[in-house]
Amino acid sequence: MREIILILYFFLVVIVGFISFGQIKNARDFFIAGKDAGVYQVSGSLLASILGSSAILGSVDFAYEVGWAGSWLMLCGAFGLFLLYPLVKYIKNFQGYNLPGLLGSFYGEEVQRISSFIIPIAWLGIVASQIMGAAKIITIISSFTYIEGVWISGFVFIVYTMLGGQFSIIKTDMIQLIFILVGLMTAFAFISSEPVTKDVLPMINEKFGYVDLLVMILTYSTTYLVGPDIYSRLFCARDEKTMRSSILISIGVLIPLGFILAKFGIYGADLFENIGKNSVLLMIADTKLPKFLSFLLYLGLLSAVISSADTTLLTASSLFTQGVIKDLKSEKAVFISRVLTAVFGIGAIFIALKMKYILSTLLMALTIYSGAFIIPTFVGMFGYRARKSVVITAIIAGGFVAIIGKFYLGNIGKYISIGAFVLNALILYIGKKL
Secondary structure: OHHHHHHHHHHHHHHHHHHHHHHOOOHHHHHHHHHOEOHHHHHHHHHHHHOOHHHHHHHHHHHHHHHHHHHHHHHHHHHHHHHHHHHHHHHOOOOOOOHHHHHHHHHOHHHHHHHHHHHHHHHHHHHHHHHHHHHHHHHHHOOOOHHHHHHHHHHHHHHHHHHHHHHHHHHHHHHHHHHHHHHHHHHHHHHOOOOOOOOOOOOOEOOEOHHHHHHHHHHHHHHHHOOHHHHHHHOOEOOHHHHHHHHHHHHHHHHHHHHHHHHHHHHHHHHOOOOOOOOHHHHHHHHOOOHHHHHHHHHHHHHHHHHHHHHHHHHHHHHHHHHHHOOOOOOOHHHHHHHHHHHHHHHHHHHHHHOOOHHHHHHHHHHHHHHHHHHHHHHHHOOOOOOHHHHHHHHHHHHHHHHHHOOOOHHHHHHHHHHHHHHHHHHHHHHHHO
């Protein structure tokens, strides 16, 4: 029965893509949904994109290890949106379709093109993390293997995104968000009355200290402050008021949700001594929740996967398209983006087959991006301008050092990751003086 519902769910998702395909009239519809989305559409899409399987399952697994410190993932996301709120006035009148276009308006076409090539490569890891989450859910609610789950979910994401683009994404994200929140809240209501017998680590502890929090702010919060997926939602909004209201609503949801997800992890740590490669939240659903509630949770998590995977996949393909043909408003942009959606989707599938842990895959991608692009974008909004060679050097150096930091364990890796931001800023500062 579950397999039938699962197949039906994916089938309906693809049907939405086909319907949206017939409604797309031009590149503006495909890439920014006609730039006519209201508050509920934009806020729903923001939250649905943020609350992917990697963020939800990753937060719970993180809390399993570090206690209440697991809430920092969502709290850092909310903090990034809080910092973004006053910057809306700098992006409200931008007529482009994505973040590289914004960088191009600051520093020139060459910077736009290099960012259009680099960001999609990092974003492959984020798409892969969503596919990994979907595959794990599929293996629990069906007889499919993990490998089969990766291919099935990846195929659905690719087809749905190719067909409908942003037009279908912005329309369905609010519905998917409702599934996500209903699934999480009903499961939380069921487990919240059960006492936790073990001592719980506080929000700052020996497993997650202030240096860890600083690194998370730099590599995670900043991707909400200056992030391709976040900006792609805001660029769909019809006006500045819609952008601001959507950000505030998203902050209001993320803060309590951070503690709710941490509670799941703490509850799981009280139940399970060793989870191996399994997801804590999925183990709770499988062993503790009544069948109906567990199915609601699984449905919510599948919705989380779809709502994030389609956004990140479209972001990657559209950015790369812009790097190839420069102008997303041209007639062939939609066709090329659809082709690249298939290419990047298949690439993400192979990454999902090789990688083992969802959160590490997500944070690897975000670390590369943040070390390269956060500071050039942020200072550009405040009027900083430099030669294209200086900005490109800062982007490449910051991203490269950030990658190196991910290969070192303990404090050394953390300090290298912080150093990526320092190096990026120094190059921009010194380059301006020369």
